[in-house]
Amino acid sequence: MEFITLAFRFATYSLALLFAALLLILGLQMVGVLKKVPFSYNIRNLFVRWRITLMTALAFTLVVALMTVMLAFVNGMYKLTASSGVPGNVIVLADGATDELFSNLGFGDIKQLEFHPEIVKQDGKPLISWELYVVVNQPILVRKCPKCGELVRVNRFGEKLLEHGEPSCPGSDLPITGTRGRRFIQVRGLEDPVISAAVHNLDLYEGGEWFSPACVAPLPGGRSGQFAVQAVIGEGLARELGPDQGKKSLEVGDVFDLGPNRWIVTGILRSAGSTFDSEVWTKFQMAGELFGKNTYTTCVMRTEGPEQAAALAKDLKENFKSPAVNATPEPEYYASLNSTNEQFLGAILIVVAIMAIGGVFGIMNTMFAAIAQRTKDIGVLRILGFAPWQILVSFFLEAVLLAFLGGLLGCALGLLANGWTASSIIASGPGGGKSVVLKLVVDGPILLSGMVFSLVMGCLGGLLPALSAMRLKPLDAVR
Amino acid sequence: MIPRPIVQIEGLHKSFSRGSEKIDVLIDLTLDVPEGEFLALMGPSGSGKTTLLNLIAGLDSPTSGTLIVGDQEISRMSETQLARWRTRHVGFVFQFYHLLPVLTAYENVELPLLLLPLSAAERKRQVLTALDLVGLSNRLSHRPGQLSGGQQQRVGIARAIVTDPTLIVADEPTGDLDSKSAEEILDLLVELKKGLNKTILMVTHDPRAAARAERVLHLEKGRLVRETSLYDLHPGGLNGDAVTSSPRRMEDVVREQP
Amino acid sequence: MSNLDAWILWYLDSPWRVIGAAVALLVFLLLVVYRDDWFFYARLMLKSLRRNLVRTALTSIATFVLVLVVTMVWTVLYVLDRVTAEKSQDLKAIVTERWQIPSQMPFSYAQPLSEGAAKETNDVRPSDSMTWTFVGGTLDPAKRTRENIVFFFAMDPAKLMRAERDERGNLIRTKTGKIVFNTMMDDLDQLSDSEIDLLDQACREMEKDRRKVVIGKERLAQMNKKVGERFTLHCINYPFIELEMEIIGEFPDGRYNQSALMHRDYILDAMDAWKRKNGRPHPMAEKCLNLVWLRVPDREAFRRVAEQIEESPDFKSPAVKCETASSGIAAFLDAYRDLLWGMRYLLVPAILVTMSLVIANAISISVRERRTEMAVLKVLGYRPGQVLILVLGEALLLGVAAGLASAAASILFINTYLGGIKFPIAFFPAFFIPLDALWWGPALGALTAFVGSILPAWSARQVKVAEVFSKIS
Known part of the structure; x- marks a missing residue:
């Protein structure tokens, strides 16, 4: 993160400097202190060679659009982790664990944490969330429709041919023939969902309710004695599972498969923009029993504010020994999940830098050709009394203008990617991580860096040809 | 002896349309060029002389009329057929030489031969012969940029004769040269005509260049207005035997030289 | 001897390899039969490329670096595709906890x-x-x-x-x-x-x-x-x-x-x-x-x-589950599907189009500068198709050479010096560029050169001799 802000700042400053210089020259020209080669000369020339202008600008457009989309992806990941933590929260994992997946708080005296004085109370109860986090490896089952031969998604009980457009295709009596990929569904078992929701600043959409203490409900449409496990799910996950049931998004009362059981949705979490968006929340005992993991993995405590949280984390790390724990203020914990982002960002920067070389050489080509075609013009201008540096500014401006047009188009194209959703994994290191659904975010800084990037390419690509134009001898040029 | 005509033109018509306006460049032109003649076309700008030359060389097609060169009706050929035909039958000399700057003199002359089914050895012999004829045997590996205008035009002529074409077409071959070089080039053309008995068509507006031809046609506004023959120009028969026998192969001539 | 047999059998196993070999043989034969012509064409193309060294260098470098990016991206995709491809013989099964x-x-x-x-x-x-x-x-x-x-x-x-x-x-x-x-x-x-x-x-x-x-x-x-x-x-x-x-x-x-x-x-x-x-x-x-x-x-x-x-x-x-190694890995990679999709269908095509644009740019500039030359060739009897081949060939020569150089350089540099591409996906520590890149590079160069130069080459083919010269004189 530091690296990118530094690089960004550097680029912005250098560009601002360059622009200031250009503006100064242009301003002086306008006031009439400096004679100038009319700017319309450059613009007309760009129009006269419209095909080559267009091709060069388009190359820029593509490079800039690609960069915008890639950065928007990483930006979305950063935005996600940044909005997931509550500043006053402290997350407690087992000593040595940096990822919830590998954490095991055991039973021991861990419940002692409840009595820590720093914890904020709500209605007399301490705001502390006891959680069990498991990732379930859920196969997506398919079978071949005998009528049309297509692979069709089904639920485990073979009840429907889901997402299948042919109503005439037969339904339920087909054997399941295989799996097509898998989902990694994150399940969080909670002791008291109301407290946990309060700790994480989340609530349910209208019409939803929390799972009951028993956490089971009769299976809708099932025989008597058939039950479904109650759960609350994130809205992102609801959208992802929806198509399985032929819906845009799951709603309260819908049933889905998870592990060996059937589950029923009792509520949808208002979780957009946080890592909880792709999670299933259920009763701790239920999750523990179903997935064979019956200790807490995580404990999240609410304090008054960031300072208290930092103090509490430090205190727990140093003084709590039964068992020893790894306590971190939540924002810090989520920031540690940015390690993948940083690696992606590194890879993207390399790719972008290499593509920039392509763009720079493209514009150099165009400008060299432009100068070769207009050698006579340059000679005439020089004989008319224009100084070499005025020729330089003129051609340099032409290159920058070309890059500017391309960059503008590229940013516009990249803007289309704003709001796309993509799935990815965020992790603090290899092995662990959370599957998340993130939104690509194209915002001001990204558009700005797209423009900065294309202008820098234009400057680099325009400088050399402009220098060569400047060095032409007037008499040689008109000959 | 009356030589058979190598170019037969009858009722030739060529018009261009510029926007809605139709411009007639050549109007109902009829002309025969006997084999072995050195013919000059003269006329003011826009009289249609270059257009006529381009038509005869197969670079452009007429609007109507017949155009027979050798024994082929070229006005009905496709572009690709014309290209093949040109390789064997027409050698073109340009005002601005138009040599490829990246190739040496030798390679420039070799260019048209590559289109013919010749072995490398045959090609080499022919290129050397042609360059020898124009007197540039010692400039084989020079690039056009390293040659003077007159020398470049000699390379251009060597390129035109290297395939032993029936017809040599020259568009203002001296137009870009100083008078001394121009004289040399004209001497060379006359020599080629005499020695090889090639038919030469030359467009020019330099009366001195035209004076070297056997017959001069004057065009104005797309029509033939006047014709001057060698005997009008040079009553004494300056160029010696005007019309001899059938054309001769380039190599035979070279072999005869001491 | 048995080695050779096995190799031949392996070679004949894939129709693509056989077709590829046949095409290569055909090209080779054509090259031999028409060697004089090709030599000449190649010489003319090389000389044309040499004429404007700056432009040739700029275009080659652009092609070189863009091929490099595509090679890197394809390496990642290639390795992932290979490990997730289902084998029919000698399979590896992975047993893990079911849920x-x-x-x-x-x-x-x-x-x-x-x-x-x-x-x-x-x-x-x-x-x-x-x-x-x-x-x-x-x-x-x-x-x-x-x-x-x-x-x-x-x-x-x-x-x-x-x-x-x-x-x-x-x-x-x-x-x-x-x-x-x-x-x-x-x-x-x-x-x-x-x-x-x-x-x-x-x-x-x-x-x-x-x-x-x-x-x-x-x-x-x-x-x-x-x-x-x-x-x-x-x-x-x-x-x-x-x-x-x-x-x-x-x-x-x-x-x-x-x-x-x-x-x-x-x-x-x-x-x-x-x-x-x-x-x-x-x-x-x-x-x-x-x-x-x-x-x-x-x-x-x-x-x-x-x-x-x-x-x-x-x-x-x-409970446990048993799956083939490839499907296990595929399931794991599923979490990255959007990222891989973006690499395959956004990044690579966009780079290829950029490359084509850069080449198209360079070739159209050079065709425009050489319209007279094209016309002269036509006057000398060169057929429109031959003019087209000259322009196309020039671009292809550049594209193939830059692509090959890029592939060879990336294999040498990335594999031996950098120790592979360190791309943080799944559990792969580094991706090594496969030898196949040696044909990806030239193929990519040729493809983009072809796409980029076909229009300029066509316009060179269409050059009207009479028009060019009437403008000059």
């Missing part, structure tokens, strides 16, 4: 799973197997850093590498001079003889003394340790356990650069010792088998083995 991630099974599963849960005499048994236990630890518990954390694969060393040796310890070779050895690991069969020898010796050492470990070259350098040194590993996922270790070997450069390997019995014994001392089982005692690999001869055998395992009542708590 949970990470998979943690009791070690008591190891023995029956290794036999494919075969009970009856006519049940199918895997031809080979291997167990995996992941042990993560740090050299310095007080201050963990990326450098001092090591993840060990604990396994049976004999499964990693076992070469046949005679009584005197010499390697046994086949008649053709090949070492006879067995490995369950991928890519280890490409090792040189001396590397096999070293690795086999290391594995035999590990069997004698369980404290000995083998670590990847790069990992070792990051840990700042050398072969022969000893250290204490403070386990992270096995609390309270500390292991004394001695480094006796390193993995050769390549896929296992970041890996570390120990004897599985070492961690099992350590947990037993903990139990004896504390009077209760270690918290990880029932969770220390992470996965089991099985080798099966074909798909039918796989199906049978998978059925035996998944239906056996012995593996119910926790």
Whole structure:
């Protein structure tokens, strides 16, 4: 993160400097202190060679659009982790664990944490969330429709041919023939969902309710004695599972498969923009029993504010020994999940830098050709009394203008990617991580860096040809 | 002896349309060029002389009329057929030489031969012969940029004769040269005509260049207005035997030289 | 001789290879028959390229770097495609816990799973197997850093590498001079003889003394340790356990650069010792088998083995699943599907279009400058098609040369100097550019050069001689 802000700042400053210089020259020209080669000369020339202008600008457009989309992806990941933590929260994992997946708080005296004085109370109860986090490896089952031969998604009980457009295709009596990929569904078992929701600043959409203490409900449409496990799910996950049931998004009362059981949705979490968006929340005992993991993995405590949280984390790390724990203020914990982002960002920067070389050489080509075609013009201008540096500014401006047009188009194209959703994994290191659904975010800084990037390419690509134009001898040029 | 005509033109018509306006460049032109003649076309700008030359060389097609060169009706050929035909039958000399700057003199002359089914050895012999004829045997590996205008035009002529074409077409071959070089080039053309008995068509507006031809046609506004023959120009028969026998192969001539 | 036969058979196996060879042969024959023409054309193209060195250089460099990016992206996709492609022979099956991630099974599963849960005499048994236990630890518990954390694969060393040796310890070779050895690991069969020898010796050492470990070259350098040194590993996922270790070997450069390997019995014994001392089982005692690999001869055998395992009542708590290695990896990669989709369908095409644009730019500029030359060629009798070939050929020559240079340079530079592409996806430490890139590069260069130059070449073909000269004179 530091690296990118530094690089960004550097680029912005250098560009601002360059622009200031250009503006100064242009301003002086306008006031009439400096004679100038009319700017319309450059613009007309760009129009006269419209095909080559267009091709060069388009190359820029593509490079800039690609960069915008890639950065928007990483930006979305950063935005996600940044909005997931509550500043006053402290997350407690087992000593040595940096990822919830590998954490095991055991039973021991861990419940002692409840009595820590720093914890904020709500209605007399301490705001502390006891959680069990498991990732379930859920196969997506398919079978071949005998009528049309297509692979069709089904639920485990073979009840429907889901997402299948042919109503005439037969339904339920087909054997399941295989799996097509898998989902990694994150399940969080909670002791008291109301407290946990309060700790994480989340609530349910209208019409939803929390799972009951028993956490089971009769299976809708099932025989008597058939039950479904109650759960609350994130809205992102609801959208992802929806198509399985032929819906845009799951709603309260819908049933889905998870592990060996059937589950029923009792509520949808208002979780957009946080890592909880792709999670299933259920009763701790239920999750523990179903997935064979019956200790807490995580404990999240609410304090008054960031300072208290930092103090509490430090205190727990140093003084709590039964068992020893790894306590971190939540924002810090989520920031540690940015390690993948940083690696992606590194890879993207390399790719972008290499593509920039392509763009720079493209514009150099165009400008060299432009100068070769207009050698006579340059000679005439020089004989008319224009100084070499005025020729330089003129051609340099032409290159920058070309890059500017391309960059503008590229940013516009990249803007289309704003709001796309993509799935990815965020992790603090290899092995662990959370599957998340993130939104690509194209915002001001990204558009700005797209423009900065294309202008820098234009400057680099325009400088050399402009220098060569400047060095032409007037008499040689008109000959 | 009356030589058979190598170019037969009858009722030739060529018009261009510029926007809605139709411009007639050549109007109902009829002309025969006997084999072995050195013919000059003269006329003011826009009289249609270059257009006529381009038509005869197969670079452009007429609007109507017949155009027979050798024994082929070229006005009905496709572009690709014309290209093949040109390789064997027409050698073109340009005002601005138009040599490829990246190739040496030798390679420039070799260019048209590559289109013919010749072995490398045959090609080499022919290129050397042609360059020898124009007197540039010692400039084989020079690039056009390293040659003077007159020398470049000699390379251009060597390129035109290297395939032993029936017809040599020259568009203002001296137009870009100083008078001394121009004289040399004209001497060379006359020599080629005499020695090889090639038919030469030359467009020019330099009366001195035209004076070297056997017959001069004057065009104005797309029509033939006047014709001057060698005997009008040079009553004494300056160029010696005007019309001899059938054309001769380039190599035979070279072999005869001491 | 048999080698040649096998090679020919392998070669004829794919229709694409045969078609490719036929095309190559045809091109070669054409080149020979028309060698004079081609020489001439090639010479003319080269000379035209040489005329404007600046433009040629700029275009080549642009092509070079863009091919480089595509090669890198394709390398990642190629490797992932290859590991997820379903094989029909000699499959590897992976057994893991059915529902949970990470998979943690009791070690008591190891023995029956290794036999494919075969009970009856006519049940199918895997031809080979291997167990995996992941042990993560740090050299310095007080201050963990990326450098001092090591993840060990604990396994049976004999499964990693076992070469046949005679009584005197010499390697046994086949008649053709090949070492006879067995490995369950991928890519280890490409090792040189001396590397096999070293690795086999290391594995035999590990069997004698369980404290000995083998670590990847790069990992070792990051840990700042050398072969022969000893250290204490403070386990992270096995609390309270500390292991004394001695480094006796390193993995050769390549896929296992970041890996570390120990004897599985070492961690099992350590947990037993903990139990004896504390009077209760270690918290990880029932969770220390992470996965089991099985080798099966074909798909039918796989199906049978998978059925035996998944239906056996012995593996119910926790339940297990058995899948092919490729589908297991594919499932894992599914989490990255949007990212991979973006790389495949956004990044690569956009780069290719950019490349075509850069080439189109350069070639149209050069055609425009040389309209007169094209017209002269036509006057000399060159047919429109030949003019087209000249322009197209010039672009292709440039594209193919730059593409080939880029591929060769990237293989040399990235594979040997950078140690592969370090792209943080799944558990792949680094991606190595395959030799196939040697044809990707020229093919990409040719493709983009063709697309980029076809329009300018067509306009060169269409040059009207009369118009060009009437403008000049």
